[in-house]
Each structure stands twice: as C-alpha cells, then as structure tokens.
Amino acid sequence: MPNKPTITAAIIEANRAKNPIRHVIDYDHRAACMDVLIREARNREPRKPINPTHGNIKCDCPNCFSSVFYATDLFCRKCGQALDWSD
Secondary structure, eight states, X not given: OOOOOOHHHHHHHHHHHTOTTSOOXXXXXXXXXXXXXXXXXXXXXXXXXXXXXXXXXXXXXXXXXXXXXXXXXXXXXXXXXBBOOOO
C-alpha cells in the first residue's frame, strides 16, 4: 500500500484535477488526496474541547481525544483540530 499523501501532495493533485485536459493516471492516489483535503478542511472548523478536568485546565480534543490545555492550545497538537474556547 502506498504512503498516505501529505497535504502538499493533496493540494498539487487538487490543482491538477482542475485542468480538464490532464488525464488521471492513478485514481486511488487522487481519491486519497481528496480524503486528505476533506479531513484538513473539517479540522479547520473550530470545535469545543470535551471532558474538562482539573478545573477546566485540561480537556480532550473532540476529534482525536488527546489532551489539550485551556486557552493555550488553539489547535490540537496531535491531529490539528481547531479548538473553540469561547463560552
């Protein structure tokens, strides 16, 4: 199985897809690239952290459930999910 495409590779593939003259050689690669772009777009929409502990200082990422710290982490360090700390 080939490596998972990076966000850079996904952007390059998306730009290639906009050109109708180019022929697609590897549909699986293009589909994997589109999955990366969809995941990244979803992560950019801020979501509220869950399961507050220690007086709301430490919470969990709503996407991957790793620990995030109140108001210091704007994005999850593991998955890149944007965090919404507003009340």
